[in-house]
Amino acid sequence: SEQKLWGGRFEARTDSLVEQYTASVETDKHFAVQDIAGSKAHAAMLAAQGILTREEAQTLRNGLDQVADEILQGSFEWRDDLEDVHMNVEKRLTDIVGETGQKLHTGRSRNDQVALGFRLLVSERVTAWQGHLCGVIQALVEQARQHVQTILPGYTHLQPAQPVSLAQHLLAYATMFQRDWERLNDAQKRIRVSPLGAAALAGTTYPLDPQAVADELGFETVFANSMDAVADRDFVLEPLFGASCIAMHLSRLCEEIVLWANPGFGFVRLPDAFATGSSIMPQKKNPDVAEIMRGKTGHVYGALMGLLTTLKGLPLTYNRDLQEDKAPFLEADRTVGLSLEIMARMVPELEFLPEPMRRATRAGFLNATEFADYLVGKGLPFRQAHHITGQAVAAAERAQCGLEDLSLAQFREFSPLVDEDIYAVLDYAAAVNRRQTPGGTGAGSVEHQIATLSRWLEMV
Numbered sequence: 001s002e003q004k005l006w007g008g009r010f011e012a013r014t015d016s017l018v019e020q021y022t023a024s025v026e027t028d029k030h031f032a033v034q035d036i037a038g039s040k041a042h043a044a045m046l047a048a049q050g051i052l053t054r055e056e057a058q059t060l061r062n063g064l065d066q067v068a069d070e071i072l073q074g075s076f077e078w079r080d081d082l083e084d085v086h087m088n089v090e091k092r093l094t095d096i097v098g099e100t101g102q103k104l105h106t107g108r109s110r111n112d113q114v115a116l117g118f119r120l121l122v123s124e125r126v127t128a129w130q131g132h133l134c135g136v137i138q139a140l141v142e143q144a145r146q147h148v149q150t151i152l153p154g155y156t157h158l159q160p161a162q163p164v165s166l167a168q169h170l171l172a173y174a175t176m177f178q179r180d181w182e183r184l185n186d187a188q189k190r191i192r193v194s195p196l197g198a199a200a201l202a203g204t205t206y207p208l209d210p211q212a213v214a215d216e217l218g219f220e221t222v223f224a225n226s227m228d229a230v231a232d233r234d235f236v237l238e239p240l241f242g243a244s245c246i247a248m249h250l251s252r253l254c255e256e257i258v259l260w261a262n263p264g265f266g267f268v269r270l271p272d273a274f275a276t277g278s279s280i281m282p283q284k285k286n287p288d289v290a291e292i293m294r295g296k297t298g299h300v301y302g303a304l305m306g307l308l309t310t311l312k313g314l315p316l317t318y319n320r321d322l323q324e325d326k327a328p329f330l331e332a333d334r335t336v337g338l339s340l341e342i343m344a345r346m347v348p349e350l351e352f353l354p355e356p357m358r359r360a361t362r363a364g365f366l367n368a369t370e371f372a373d374y375l376v377g378k379g380l381p382f383r384q385a386h387h388i389t390g391q392a393v394a395a396a397e398r399a400q401c402g403l404e405d406l407s408l409a410q411f412r413e414f415s416p417l418v419d420e421d422i423y424a425v426l427d428y429a430a431a432v433n434r435r436q437t438p439g440g441t442g443a444g445s446v447e448h449q450i451a452t453l454s455r456w457l458e459m460v
């Protein structure tokens with residue numbers, strides 16, 4: 001094959017297996033459009049600074065548009081022997097516009113170029129994740145609206161603890177995903193920094209205007225240190241941590257969907273479109289979507305751990321190891337993007353079953369705290385109230401009934417302070433709605449959370 005673009009000092013040609021091994025064409029295809037946008041901004045800036053003529057810059061920009069069209073239409077011929085997106089594009093550009101194409105790389109290195117193209121892609125993908133997060137939050141809020149008065153057992157240690165509103169439970173997840181959104185939004189500040197002008201590592205002798213490039217691309221700021229600019233991949237790590245957090249939150253929601261679909265709970269009926277059957281057991285309806293989503297969490301963590309490990313101990317500045325940053329990001333992007341989209345579609349289809357939930361609140365003495373608080377209200381110190389309630393629970397357990405099934409006479413054996421009003425206090429729905437502290441499970445607090453999240457969704 002012909003000369004490499006960097007082939008001036010080489011005599012022998014590259015081993016063909018090495019060519020394959022070192023090429024990044026497959027991963028680079030994903031940000032070809034962004035790479036070209038960066039090149040167009042670079043060309044315009046070179047002209048504005050008098051480094052190229054206006055005509056040259058226009059020729060380059062038109063040529064780059066044509067290359068982008070060819071790529072989008074699928075007619076572009078990618079070549080592994082041209083290593084990466086940058087040289088594939090530059091080669092084709094030069095074929096189209098002639099010698100002017102060879103001026104595009106003035107004052108630039110692939111080291112700052114690749115960082116710019118990849119930052120553009122990462123920022124776009126992170127924005128897409130943010131959009132998908134809003135879809136999931138929206139779906140959770142809509143379900144919560146329907147279930148402010150639906151009560152179910154709240155658990156600690158997966159043991160019955162206190163009754164809660166289903167809306168409160170769903171809004172806990174909405175709150176996690178909102179935090180994920182904010183986390184990504186914070187990261188955007190550090191992703192959307194243009195590294196162009198750092199050149200290979202030391203800056204350049206041409207009078208470049210890095211801010212002009214940032215402005216054309218919609219990035220707010222530019223690099224502060226040229227060596228950091230080409231060596232830094234924090235802008236990939238942060239989104240990968242954000243993605244890991246999203247995957248972790250999704251996996252916890254999935255786990256609850258799996259549990260709740262189990263007849264032992266029977267809290268939710270899965271939509272047919274999001275479940276699968278068994279090839280041998282005719283009765284089966286399995287929560288495979290939730291299981292697979294839970295399972296995919298590992299890939300996302302793997303992407304974060306993989307890139308952290310790639311970066312560990314790398315000396316300044318650019319090292320070819322950095323090329324290994326694309327695959328983990330693309331993997332996390334595929335997984336998290338699709339998982340969020342599917343979750344946003346599945347949540348509205350989940351059929352929550354208030355009756356089994358209500359029945360479940362009656363097993364496990366979820367109103368024991370109410371009894372203790374009742375005694376405190378009658379003047380008993382909390383520790384004594386706790387102890388007496390424990391004795392009442394033990395008695396009810398022996399009798400295989402709930403606290404609310406004990407007679408007044410039985411209650412009075414534990415404490416003479418108990419009156420007929422205890423039965424209203426032990427009511428499970430009343431226990432939920434008594435918790436009106438900010439962020440609590442009471443209807444007022446839950447309605448407030450729904451309103452706050454809805455307003456937030458309209459704002460972002």
Ligand code: ARG
Nearest residue numbers: 024084110111114320322323
């Ligand atoms: N394909 C490379 C990457 O993804 C582009 C930068 C290559 N720079 C170099 N000097 N070989 O990191």
